Amino acid sequence: MNRSTLLAWQVGVAVALLAIWHVGSSVPIFGFYFMPKFFFSTPADVLGRVWKMFVTGVVWRHLWITLTETALAFVIGSVAGAGIGFWFARKPKLAAIFDPFLKAANSLPRVVLAPIFMLWFGLGVWSKVALGVTLVFFIVFFNVYQGLRETSPVVLANARMLGMNDRQLMRHVYWPSTLTWVFSSLHASVGFALVGAVVGEYLGAAAGLGYLIHEAEGVFDVTGVFAGMIVLALFVIAIDWAVTSIENRLLVWRPQPHQQS
Amino acid sequence: MPQTNATPDPAVSLERVTVAFGAGAARYVAVADADLAVGTSEFVAIVGPTGCGKSTLLNVVAGLLKPAGGSARVQGAEVSGVMAPCGYLFQQDALMPWKTARDNVAVALEPKGVARAEALARAQGWLAKVGLALFGDRYPHQLSGGQRKRVALAQMLIRDPQILLMDEPFGPLDAQTRALMGDLLLDLWSADRKAVLFVTHDLEEAIALADRVVVMSAGPAARIVAEHAIDLPRPREINEIRLDPKFHTIQRAIWNDLREEVLKTYQAQAGGAA
Numbered sequence: 427m428n429r430s431t432l433l434a435w436q437v438g439v440a441v442a443l444l445a446i447w448h449v450g451s452s453v454p455i456f457g458f459y460f461m462p463k464f465f466f467s468t469p470a471d472v473l474g475r476v477w478k479m480f481v482t483g484v485v486w487r488h489l490w491i492t493l494t495e496t497a498l499a500f501v502i503g504s505v506a507g508a509g510i511g512f513w514f515a516r517k518p519k520l521a522a523i524f525d526p527f528l529k530a531a532n533s534l535p536r537v538v539l540a541p542i543f544m545l546w547f548g549l550g551v552w553s554k555v556a557l558g559v560t561l562v563f564f565i566v567f568f569n570v571y572q573g574l575r576e577t578s579p580v581v582l583a584n585a586r587m588l589g590m591n592d593r594q595l596m597r598h599v600y601w602p603s604t605l606t607w608v609f610s611s612l613h614a615s616v617g618f619a620l621v622g623a624v625v626g627e628y629l630g631a632a633a634g635l636g637y638l639i640h641e642a643e644g645v646f647d648v649t650g651v652f653a654g655m656i657v658l659a660l661f662v663i664a665i666d667w668a669v670t671s672i673e674n675r676l677l678v679w680r681p682q683p684h685q686q687s
Numbered sequence: 688m689p690q691t692n693a694t695p696d697p698a699v700s701l702e703r704v705t706v707a708f709g710a711g712a713a714r715y716v717a718v719a720d721a722d723l724a725v726g727t728s729e730f731v732a733i734v735g736p737t738g739c740g741k742s743t744l745l746n747v748v749a750g751l752l753k754p755a756g757g758s759a760r761v762q763g764a765e766v767s768g769v770m771a772p773c774g775y776l777f778q779q780d781a782l783m784p785w786k787t788a789r790d791n792v793a794v795a796l797e798p799k800g801v802a803r804a805e806a807l808a809r810a811q812g813w814l815a816k817v818g819l820a821l822f823g824d825r826y827p828h829q830l831s832g833g834q835r836k837r838v839a840l841a842q843m844l845i846r847d848p849q850i851l852l853m854d855e856p857f858g859p860l861d862a863q864t865r866a867l868m869g870d871l872l873l874d875l876w877s878a879d880r881k882a883v884l885f886v887t888h889d890l891e892e893a894i895a896l897a898d899r900v901v902v903m904s905a906g907p908a909a910r911i912v913a914e915h916a917i918d919l920p921r922p923r924e925i926n927e928i929r930l931d932p933k934f935h936t937i938q939r940a941i942w943n944d945l946r947e948e949v950l951k952t953y954q955a956q957a958g959g960a961a
Contacts, residue, residue, distance in 0.1 A: 580781045588798060588842070589798035591798065594798060679828070
């Protein structure tokens with residue numbers, strides 16, 4: 427299938443879905459709306475609302491808040507996860523002592539921590555950041571920890587044979603291989619940072635996309651909920667695109683698993 | 688041409704070296720009482736059946752493995768940890784995958800305190816010597832297996848080590864590439880004739896390259912069972928020297944020693960499987 431046929435099909439599917447939604451919510455069939463407006467809104471209304479949100483500029487502040495929370499959660503969680511993962515990988519005894527605690531902490535569904543974080547950090551940005559950090563930390567931690575323990579012993583032995591001291595081994599072998607594992611968990615950890623931010627906002631906040639959706643839900647404004655979801659989806663796609671382009675730049679040395687056309 | 692000068696300290700000398708893994712009932716003796724000396728500009732190849740401990744012996748010389756008994760010396764000094772005069776070429780890919788070919792070669796000079804600009808310039812020179820002048824910006828995964836070996840060779844040689852340790856370095860390559868790499872190695876080696884200890888399971892490769900071929904017995908407790916001087920003329924070209932009638936005489940003589948050990952290994956494995 428060539429590019430334009432593929433695109434045609436994708437546009438076709440989008441149009442079909444919108445058409446079903448439109449017909450179901452606006453055209454009575456045998457006097458019956460099978461997707462009532464109250465529960466499903468209409469595509470025109472939702473798109474109109476999204477448009478309005480951007481034109482009036484209400485959405486920017488919320489986007490900015492969510493973006494800030496996501497970025498902070500990602501950076502803090504990654505640095506902590508990579509640091510501790512690195513440390514534990516070099517000190518197996520320490521890792522053995524803390525192993526059950528880490529497993530227990532990781533097995534906990536993080537959402538239950540949200541109320542505690544709100545108590546501790548208030549309704550502002552930091553309670554969402556804390557929630558995001560607990561999600562991001564473990565992904566990066568396990569990735570780096572596992573990855574470093576699997577650092578090729580041959581590459582390491584070779585670097586030793588080249589006469590490298592500990593500092594040089596760190597710089598040329600351990601550090602790049604840690605970064606590799608941080609980057610390879612980039613998509614997952616950015617995604618989870620966002621989940622932490624949005625879920626946190628949803629549970630209690632004064633701004634952000636999660637707050638926007640929650641507010642609309644509170645007054646049965648289905649159009650507002652769908653509009654919020656669409657903005658959120660666009661936001662995630664934009665972030666994902668940014669992550670992919672960063673990843674491509676940083677991991678040029680890595681073999682491509684599949685050839686891109 | 689075996690080295691016969693009178694220096695008291697050979698490049699490498701092993702005396703009754705024993706290597707064992709584990710302890711108690713699980714103790715496995717890989718190599719027992721191995722004696723070997725390599726002259727300062729001698730090319731010695733070690734052949735033996737698969738798994739006999741050839742690489743183990745090499746790792747003892749490199750300082751990557753501590754012997755359980757006996758003494759290993761490099762240029763007269765007891766081996767303790769990684770020894771500065773040794774360069775090591777691994778069988779597997781050992782390049783840093785996150786560095787380009789040029790950076791991989793240049794980084795070998797960092798422990799010697801060479802400034803980065805100079806290191807890069809010298810690395811480019813070495814890439815040219817191994818025929819990869821135009822490939823400096825490639826990452827290892829963008830190179831073929833043979834090209835990666837060339838980079839690894841440059842990385843080892845740029846440090847100017849006095850003793851080259853090679854662990855079946857061309858093992859993973861196809862036959863033609865192996866012959867080309869062998870020629871390249873001989874070419875580079877003949878420039879300054881460092882001591883070489885070259886482990887291989889390929890008898891033809893050993894004869895074509897070395898001054899002396901050492902045969903190891905089947906493991907466990909492998910020992911050195913025979914030594915053969917290879918008095919073929921140099922410079923050699925691998926695909927040519929193979930056709931030399933003298934080559935075949937030597938090959939037959941060594942194979943007589945080796946065959947028995949290979950059969951022993953084979954029977955031990957067949958017995959273990961039954």
